[in-house]
Amino acid sequence: MxxxxxxxxxxxxxxxxxxxxxxxxxxxxxxxxxxxxxxxxxxxxxxxxxxxxxxxxxxxxxxxxxxxxxxxxxxxxxxxxxxxxxxxxxxxxxxxxxxxxxxxxxxxxxxxxxxxxxxxxxxxxxxxxxxxxxxxxxxxAREGLSDQLEAFAANTLAYMVSERDLLLDGIGVPKVSTPIEGRGVLIVVRGYHYKEDLAMLRSWIRESKPVLIGVDGGADAIIEAGWTPDLIVGDMDSVSDKALTCGAEIVVHAYRDGRAPGQARVERLGAPHVVFPATGTSEDVAMLLADDMGAEIIVAIGTHATLIEFLDKGRNGMASTFLTRLRVGGKLVDAKGVSRLYRPSISNWQLVLLVLAGLAALLVALAVTPAGQAATEITLARWDDLVSWVSRLFQGG
CATH class of the missing domain: 3.50.30.10 (Phosphohistidine domain)
Incomplete structure (x- = not known):
């Protein structure tokens, strides 16, 4: 082992x-x-x-x-x-x-x-x-799960009260220069099976060209996959300097009172940024930002989707993740769902087979016409001449 x-x-x-x-x-x-x-x-x-x-x-x-x-x-x-x-x-x-x-x-x-x-x-x-x-x-632990459900519900209600303006009206969401209106958005979090899901969506990303948002270390995941993030959202505690200086627009997630521990690091690197004060997790902030800026669809990779995953995060703020999903509504799609529903219009190997089939059909069509037959006879004659010349060359040597 x-x-x-x-x-x-x-x-x-x-x-x-x-x-x-x-x-x-x-x-x-x-x-x-x-x-x-x-x-x-x-x-x-x-x-x-x-x-x-x-x-x-x-x-x-x-x-x-x-x-x-x-x-x-x-x-x-x-x-x-x-x-x-x-x-x-x-x-x-x-x-x-x-x-x-x-x-x-x-x-x-x-x-x-x-x-x-x-x-x-x-x-x-x-x-x-x-x-x-x-x-x-x-x-x-399974026997005591009901107590955790009650606590989760209480935290959810408390978050709803404290962030009702943000959830209902989008008050407090900063404006970013990255064009999002009417486009698809891909939010990448370094969470559950993010590498596998990112690999499954390569065709969709290539054809749809969504806005790429990395949540903290998710920005590095995007870069490792061969792309450049358009936006980086988070408290900047698990993202690399390479990602922060790749040219992406940066949104620093701050506490509700305005404190942003990650801001000093971004300023030290000289990276332009805006601050987004909000309760909850950075993945929630990314979703709210994309929704407020008019995203047509929001595809999430590595985010929390099930109740056990919410509890597995181990913090009261996960109640915000539940409510954020209610706020975003039908726009939000889990990456696994996209990979199962989406199929590229035509793959590379299908395109090659199509070209070969077309060439074969063209050759057959030419072979049954007088001009095609004449061309075939000339080609065969030239081939015989080439074979004879090669034979004489080796015999002479």
């Missing part, structure tokens, strides 16, 4: 137990950690209820083991992250407490079962997760 291949057995003279060794990479924010996490590292996080996107990002980095100071599944809802890590063969030890977060970056850690050592010193002791513990935690 992945984890077994990357963990090196180690025996300490002070503590004779065998363990799995690697340099520590420590960060309370999993998204920030994955930017510097490499194969064989020990990932140290403080992530209550590891969600699917975070788990997939960790798996892509191939860490030796994941150490979680918090509960990987608290029981609030059936989150998918722990199972994804186990399926990838990456060991998961959680409930380690605050002590593990005090480990300095780069410290060599040895994980022996549910214990974490720095040299011979025991740093923390937690719970080694396996199929049995993860399954039991998920079953318990």
């Amino acid at each position: 992945v984890g077994d291949m990357r963990l090196r057995p180690h025996r300490s003279t002070a503590d004779p137990g065998t363990g799995l060794v690697g340099p520590a990479r420590v960060d309370r924010r999993t998204k920030a950690l994955t930017k510097r996490l490499s194969s064989g590292d020990v990932a140290v996080i403080d992530h209550r209820d590891i969600d699917r996107v975070s788990a997939e990002a960790l798996v892509a980095c191939h860490p030796a083991v994941v150490l979680n100071a918090a509960e990987s599944t608290s029981g609030r809802y059936p989150n998918l992250g722990p199972q994804i890590l186990l399926d990838a063969g990456i060991p998961l030890v959680d409930h380690l407490g605050a002590d593990v977060m005090a480990v300095k970056e780069g410290t060599t850690l040895r994980v022996d079962g549910n214990r974490v050592y720095a040299g011979s010193q025991l740093v923390a002791e937690g719970v080694l997760q396996d199929e049995t513990t993860v399954t039991a935690a998920l079953d318990e």
Whole structure:
């Protein structure tokens, strides 16, 4: 398995137990950690209820083991992250407490079962997760899902009250120079299966030429796919400098009181931008902006679509995502739906076959006419002359 291949057995003279060794990479924010996490590292996080996107990002980095100071599944809802890590063969030890977060970056850690050592010193002791513990935690979480539904409904109502002007009348949406009126818009979020969905839509993007909006790291996904984003929307915490300076128009998502932590970074890069103060997530801001600017259709890649995905995000603000979809209405289409409904008018190989069939039909038509027969006889005669000349050339040599 992945984890077994990357963990090196180690025996300490002070503590004779065998363990799995690697340099520590420590960060309370999993998204920030994955930017510097490499194969064989020990990932140290403080992530209550590891969600699917975070788990997939960790798996892509191939860490030796994941150490979680918090509960990987608290029981609030059936989150998918722990199972994804186990399926990838990456060991998961959680409930380690605050002590593990005090480990300095780069410290060599040895994980022996549910214990974490720095040299011979025991740093923390937690719970080694396996199929049995993860399954039991998920079953318990499903039983308490009704409580989360009530909390989600309450947050939804609170958001509706606080953002009614924005939701109903579009008050507060900044004006952008990118022409959107009457055009299709593709919003890319680095979320669920964004790479696969982006690949499936290549033909639609090529033929429809939609406005390309990257939500934070979604802008890098657009660039990696070979295009250039028209707009970048977000708090600028997970987008690269390359994307921010690619020439796209930038909309900085700010808190409702106007604070925009990402604005300083954009200004430092000298990139022109506007600020959009709004509660909720950056993907909501992108959808509201596209809708207010008159988009004909909004196709979403990597965004949250199901109730479990809303809860999996792990924040109260996800209630805004639900209401934003009600606000945008029939314009919004999930990328998977487009890929299933849309088929290119004609593919390249179909075009080649069509040309070959046309040439074949033309040759057959010429062959049955007097002029065609004469041309065929002349061509065959010339071919005989060529064969005879080549034969004489080799015989003479």
